[in-house]
Amino acid sequence: MTHAQMLLEGGTVLVDNDRFAALSLLISDGRIKALIPDGEGPGDAERIDVSNRLIMPGLVNGHTHSHGALGRGGVPDDLPLEAFLSGGAWLNGTRHLDDLHLSAQLSAVELVRKGCTACFDLFVELPGPTMGGIHAVANAYHDVGIRAVVAPMIADRTLYQALPGLIEAFDPPLRDAVAALSLPAWQTIMETCTEAFGHWPVPKDRVRPGIGPTIPLHCSDAFLQACAALSQRDGIPLQTHLAETRLQQVMAAQRYGTSLTEHLDALGVLHPQFSGAHGVWLSKPEAELLARHDACICHNPLSNLRLGSGIAPVRMLADAGVNLGVGTDASNTSDGQNMFEAMRLAATLSRAQTSDPAAWISTRSALKMATEGSARILGLDRVGKIAAGWAADLLFLDAGYCHYTPLRNPLDQMVLAENGAALREVMIAGRYVLANDTILTLDEGALAARARDVAARLDGANAATRLMNEAAALVVQSFCRGNCDGYATRLG
Ligand SMILES: [Zn+2]
Numbered sequence: 001m002t003h004a005q006m007l008l009e010g011g012t013v014l015v016d017n018d019r020f021a022a023l024s025l026l027i028s029d030g031r032i033k034a035l036i037p038d039g040e041g042p043g044d045a046e047r048i049d050v051s052n053r054l055i056m057p058g059l060v061n062g063h064t065h066s067h068g069a070l071g072r073g074g075v076p077d078d079l080p081l082e083a084f085l086s087g088g089a090w091l092n093g094t095r096h097l098d099d100l101h102l103s104a105q106l107s108a109v110e111l112v113r114k115g116c117t118a119c120f121d122l123f124v125e126l127p128g129p130t131m132g133g134i135h136a137v138a139n140a141y142h143d144v145g146i147r148a149v150v151a152p153m154i155a156d157r158t159l160y161q162a163l164p165g166l167i168e169a170f171d172p173p174l175r176d177a178v179a180a181l182s183l184p185a186w187q188t189i190m191e192t193c194t195e196a197f198g199h200w201p202v203p204k205d206r207v208r209p210g211i212g213p214t215i216p217l218h219c220s221d222a223f224l225q226a227c228a229a230l231s232q233r234d235g236i237p238l239q240t241h242l243a244e245t246r247l248q249q250v251m252a253a254q255r256y257g258t259s260l261t262e263h264l265d266a267l268g269v270l271h272p273q274f275s276g277a278h279g280v281w282l283s284k285p286e287a288e289l290l291a292r293h294d295a296c297i298c299h300n301p302l303s304n305l306r307l308g309s310g311i312a313p314v315r316m317l318a319d320a321g322v323n324l325g326v327g328t329d330a331s332n333t334s335d336g337q338n339m340f341e342a343m344r345l346a347a348t349l350s351r352a353q354t355s356d357p358a359a360w361i362s363t364r365s366a367l368k369m370a371t372e373g374s375a376r377i378l379g380l381d382r383v384g385k386i387a388a389g390w391a392a393d394l395l396f397l398d399a400g401y402c403h404y405t406p407l408r409n410p411l412d413q414m415v416l417a418e419n420g421a422a423l424r425e426v427m428i429a430g431r432y433v434l435a436n437d438t439i440l441t442l443d444e445g446a447l448a449a450r451a452r453d454v455a456a457r458l459d460g461a462n463a464a465t466r467l468m469n470e471a472a473a474l475v476v477q478s479f480c481r482g483n484c485d486g487y488a489t490r491l492g
Helices: 081-087 097-113 131-144 174-179 186-198 221-234 246-256 260-267 284-292 301-306 314-320 339-352 363-378 410-417 444-461 463-484
Strands: 005-009 012-015 019-022 024-028 031-036 046-049 053-057 059-064 116-123 147-154 207-209 238-242 274-278 296-299 323-326 394-398 423-428 431-435
Touching (some): 012 410, 059 097, 059 296, 059 323, 059 339, 081 463, 097 116, 097 131, 097 431, 116 363, 131 147, 131 207, 186 207, 186 221, 221 238, 221 260, 238 260, 246 260, 246 463, 296 363, 301 339, 314 323, 323 339, 323 363, 339 363, 339 410, 444 463
Parallel strands (some): 116 147, 238 274, 274 296, 296 323
Antiparallel strands (some): 005 024, 012 019, 024 031, 423 431
């Protein structure tokens, strides 16, 4: 017998991202229809016993890159962002459409296993996006059953063209090699994206398009404006890496004569569907500009630490009125896409920036950033909270796990202790995707076997490029240090 409604009984539910209560959840059409006292509810609903579970909304990852899943382990321990972009470019080379699909499936499975039910994916396809590639990634998320914004990560300048003075820092013959690199014209890229979005292969209620001009310096002004026009015309989210490193601001001053955010404002790129990833080196005037345009920043604390980018000024951004979400960044820069860790760091890192507890990011604020805040970045309707009418995207934590024994303050214990180890089931749009330590939507063993084979093939095919990239990264590294007088870590 199939039931139109499902009644989850006996659990302890995080209501409105604010308090836990013993309630049953009535689920219908992928949404939470009602929160009702245990023992009540319609007699014809399928009843599921969820006692011994803490039920919270699914975490929403505001910034990741699915291509990073097949690049896992490929980012050396000692590379900051720009050196990684040059030294690790080979990781994304010679990929077929099947490889893009595989990498997105791998990434999605990792996200679900760590409590994420929706993500913003800036995926890259080289040398430029194709309709087949964009659709392959969209299909991968559809297969796994996770929500996603699929945003081609695009640029019309290479790293070497983007940073003023970088090519001149090279000696021949490497200078000739990096100078010869090029990307497609932005008009071609925009045509491809527009066509791919217009023929979207899966229902848009769960997997939808977005646009991802990768880093402002890597995109010509006309290109950035075309991305913003598409975003506003079609109502799709736009995301770029904004002030991720100090070097990006130094180079912006040279190229534009202004900060990055002021430049984007002058181009008309800032709007409510705009989000900047990282925002480590944003100033207060920039934060105020973002807030004035109702724009968003996605905080990626672990990636910022891993790549030595710094600690984002989250309190300053919040006080200025910027919408904030939380993300992980890619599997190879973070190095596991664990939204519980990212949420926990959002709360705890703020305590390293000031001794004033009033300025810390509270557990409730971190939770809201990692759920409703990120959902706002993805442009999702009523996602990220357990309330009537909101999406049935739910995590079920084992209330008997050590993190919750004894249980005094479940919200604080969840934000400050949870790392996914107590996660037992994941539901997305009213459907179980993880249960009994098994992803229910695909064969994980077969996926892993394919991933190992494909990674071996790609490593062989990209071996020569890797040598060139690694030689270039040494020059990029010294260029960055020369232009940034060392890697000063931002603390406030
Ligand atoms: Zn990123």
